[in-house]
Amino acid sequence: QVQLVESGGGLVQAGGSLRLSCAASTRTFSSYGMGWLRQAPGKGREFVAAVSMSGGITRYANSVKGRFTISRDNAKNTVSLQMNSLKPEDTAVYYCAAVETSAVPTIPGAYTYWGQGTEVTVSS
Numbered sequence: 001q002v003q004l005v006e007s008g009g010g011l012v013q014a015g016g017s018l019r020l021s022c023a024a025s026t027r028t029f030s031s032y033g034m035g036w037l038r039q040a041p042g043k044g045r046e047f048v049a050a051v052s053m054s055g056g057i058t059r060y061a062n063s064v065k066g067r068f069t070i071s072r073d074n075a076k077n078t079v080s081l082q083m084n085s086l087k088p089e090d091t092a093v094y095y096c097a098a099v100e101t102s103a104v105p106t107i108p109g110a111y112t113y114w115g116q117g118t119e120v121t122v123s124s
Helices: none
Strands: 003-007 010-013 018-025 032-039 045-051 058-060 068-073 078-083 092-100 118-123
Touching: 003 092, 018 032, 018 092, 018 118, 032 068, 032 078, 045 068, 045 078, 058 068
Parallel strands: 010 118
Antiparallel strands: 003 018, 018 078, 032 045, 032 092, 045 058, 068 078, 092 118
16 A cells, blocks of 8 residues: 655646645555646546656656656655646646556556645636
8 A cells, every 4th residue: 555645736827836746655665656647627637747666767748748847756755746837727636646567657547546636726
């Protein structure tokens, strides 16, 4: 069982930045592919970014490529999402997720463990 706790959400103006963090409670954090996914009001959950076990491979949704950066620190059991040039359409609840795999999943259904989510609101 892996527990994930997100932090760092909030209200920001368009063009601003936020950094989300996720702390994982597991002794084998480096065995997990990690992802950030989001769910906007009235929409389904969608992939945002993912990082491989070692941190060497990353994947991004086209909508955030060039603006968001995912990273992980296996020594601290954390994964982060740096979000720059935020747009109103980035408004959503952001979830940290984990799956024990060497792959870098881009499908929400591929993830086994989920955090409770942190809300991000971007005003225009």
